[in-house]
Amino acid sequence: MDFNDTPEEAAYRAQVREWLDKNATRKENAKDIAPPKDLQELLAQSKAWQAKKADAGYACITWPKEWGGGGGTTINNVIYSQEESKYAVPGGIFAIGLGMCIPTVMTWGPDEAKERFVRPAVRGDEIWCQLFSEPAGGSDVAGLRTKAEKDGDDWVINGQKVWTSGAHFCDYGILLVRTDPNVPKHKGLTMFWIDMKDPAVEVRPIKQMSGGAEFNEVFFTNLRVKDSQRLGKVGDGWKVALTTLMNERLAVGGSQGNADTDELISLARETDIAGEPAIRHGGVRERIADWYVQAQGLKFTRFRTLTALSKGETPGPESSISKIVAAKKMQDLGSFGMDLQDMGGVIRDRKISPEEGAYTEQWIGAAGYRIAGGTDEILRNIVAERVLGMPQDVRVDKDLPFNQAPKGK
Template sequence: MDFNDTPDEAVFRAQVRDWLETHATRRQRRDEKFGDGLDREAYLAAAKAWQATKAAAGYAAIPWPKEMGGLGGSPAMQVVYAQEEAKFLVPGLIFEVSLGTALPTVAMWGTPEQKARNLAPALKGDHIWCQLFSEPAAGSDLGNVRTRAEKVGDEWVINGQKVWTSGAHNADYGILLARTDWDQPKAKGLTMFILDMKAPGVDVRLIRQATDEPHFNEVFLTDVRIADSARLGPEGQGWKVMLSTLMQERFSLGENFSGDLYDQLVDLAKQAQWGGRPAIEDRCVRAGIADAYIRQFGVDLIVRRGMSAISKGVSPGPEMAAVKLIGARAFQTGGALAVELGGAEGLIAASDLGQQWRMPQMLWISGPGARIAGGTDEIQKNTIAERVLGLPGEIRTDRDVPFRTLEG
């Protein structure tokens, strides 16, 4: 296993770095963040403008074929780009679902017409997409989806509720998983659709989080009509389409967990005073920082292992579940240590303490969410147990019976 860039990747990294130096501002401090002080509309406009700039240079969707607006590069090049971009002050997150999972799914399963209509505007940042899978009774087990899609003529009539839909309040379109056949077993009666988020009957309600940032939503769907031409993939194949969406998340691994929490903790521990001395001199603090370092380094190594697989054109294996399992927990415990370093002031909102405290406090508050989003800790452990360690799978009694009989 070779963790270094291949010669081609090294050339691409240098090219990307040059381009970013010209088109963006390099981050001067670790705690610097794009868009502080911008309201939602201004941030959205800046994010769209940055996306258009990237699209014009071919960096909006690096692995996509040129005829679809990409660069025709490898997934490894995409990860290289993300690693370099993370060093610059650019708007983040708005297009994470659009380009990370929703549009790749449209690219994979869409009809030529669906691709022609949807890919280019999303790449340029004109359209934002979201992912409507989870429901109040369907999260870890998406086979429980109860949102109903009934065929009426050449349309589908949708009724149901989705929840935890990231970015739905900004989204123009979404990919929607719904049940079209209640007599099939749970995973077999599902179909995927492209939903126009502005269609009559779509009611998006923002859920404000503990971080006080708007992130996700409840989405109520009442008699929403979707043309059959907006069905994504064959009827009854929604499970397969959904699995390919979730697979895309593995390719974003380089972006998410190669942060610099350890360095931030060292900085904060040098600044914080405990008993008249810098906190960095305290044995417990040093042990906590060492723990953060070990976890971060371990996660980085697994990410590099995934990168190495991607470089060879192979999909990263199920061991990538450990990245999220360990990484999300490391963020949470590292964030908790940072809050402790603040002493009594750790209880004060980070915005009142200074920018350098904001990031770790956000990590601490959003840590529990990170351990749930995209598959909970327990689901990651199941993956590692069954697919890495070869332990027997969970006993399932609901796999082969009609979904209708499972409804309580």
């Protein structure tokens, strides 16, 4: 594959750069820009930037124009992402909604749901979260216990979800529940979209060791939803959820906006070891070279997945490979950056910490990425079974009705 821009792609890249130069600040010129003082300011800035992108055709570039997208190609999207990464722009709060939830609505939702939700999400007017994980299920999404019972034309939902990113500021969510406990666990699930502002939905933020509170517990007490809020058929929830999960692993396996090899090379040039720049030490160069090779492997594996997406295909199990490598690389690189900073590497106060504590924050936060979107162990099983064709793990509850399967206390 030739990764050089074609004349058309080069022209599009120049167009993107010109627009970004007019509407955003390059990172090297953004050191004096104050970060948002609180969540509300971050949300306001993020929504304003998303709306500006949507007006220019740079939000959800590959989605149809009738849904508010740019109507462009996958390569257009890659080019824009590469160029935007050089600018200090708000981002992140729409990743779950636009990367996982709305694609699920577009694939499985009725036309009314698409008409109602896709365009507002593209513009950033509404934010979505994904409600899958539960305390008793761990990494076994299909082991969930939140139940939905039919009541006339409605469903009544009771249960709990956990580790739900952004639930405290989201407007809507996609919710996976059990509608039939009398069949094996993968077959009795159904997906719905829900209103996160409904009084029957209670969100409790979880305080993390990093000081943040991005994750939440979410409780449902007699939450009543219409059958028209269902995504896919009753009992097809696992099939619907796979659309979300494959997109999730693609998103988590991509760039997280953290320090990578370029930033580490700069740090190694500016940091002394025994009186000379760290970059001159063979051991330092060897570690950076290893991560550079991993970064290139991730980039080309991602391009292969993007090729599938450009053909209208859902990301497959190969996305798990990127997620396994990227999350561990992120953690190891953060740890090494802290080591290069010596005692300064453990200081978390951004006002006095080297690099504003970026490597410390990256090392602390990376542990979450090794859990989000599937733990390392789960993803290795997926790669072994579905990519390499190795024998499946023993699953004693695979064919048992969910209400007969052994459960921990």
